[in-house]
Amino acid sequence: MSTKPILHRDDPEAEPLVGNIKVTRDDWLNVAMDVLISDGVDQIKVLNLAERMAVSRSSFYWYFKSRQELLDALLARWHATNTAALVAQAKAPADTITAAVCNVHRCVVNTELFDTALDFAVRDWARKSWKVRRALDQSDARRLEALHAMFARYGYSEVEAETRARVLYYMQIGYDLAQLNEPMSTRIAMVPHYLYVFTGVEPKPEEVEEFSAYSMRYWKGEPS
DSSP states (O other), rough: OOOOOOOOOOTTTOOOOOOOOOSSSSHHHHHHHHHHHOOOOOOOOOHHHHHTTTTTTGGGHEEEEHHHHHHHHHHHHIIIIHHHHHHHHHHHHHSSHHHHHHHHHHHHOOOTTOOHHHHHHHHHHHHHHHHHHHHHHHHHHHHHHHHHHHHTTOOOOHHHHHHHHHHHHHHHHHHHHOOOOOHHHHHHHHHHHHHHHHHHHHOOOHHHHHHHHHHHHHHOOOOO
16 A cells, blocks of 8 residues: 655655745655556546646646656656665575575565565556566566576576576565465464475574564564
8 A cells, every 4th residue: 555655845854945846856756656556557647646736737847848757757766666676685695595585575574675566556557558568577587587696696506596586576476466464473473484485495593583573673664
């Protein structure tokens, strides 16, 4: 579920706006992303966004030449956040493969790191646009390549690294799509078993404890 973005003018920690500026480029992007997630790409219309922010739609053209330029910026932001985050987590240092998978799964529990709702919104968008479909295919390939390389670093053969990367990645997509709404306690209880299935290696208790503590912090809305 998306959270209505705070406009720059309503953020007490933001620098004051000057002159006649009422909203920023990021405001337009943030509200457009909120609409993409909640209502789909067809509802990203300049007038619709302007009404949500209580501004004239003419201010849109201070920042974007066209609606298409805004859509391109949304797609670029998705690449720079979700795709980049998963790749970075797959590359993060870890003593064991199970710890490495825990690093990747931080993307599952930390919405500040990886926005699952945004990912599904882009997948839905891709059904309507060949350009977005191509971008999504490239992103999936990049993510799988990073996961493959992660497994390969820990001595898995090329075929096994590719297989385990696919199982890990596509299982999580299906898991999120199922929207199980299960208690976090249930998910955490399954962590050591999932890690064994993904890697064929028994995780260390301290790895499970560390990941469980991380998960609970974000589940309670207390990121550190």
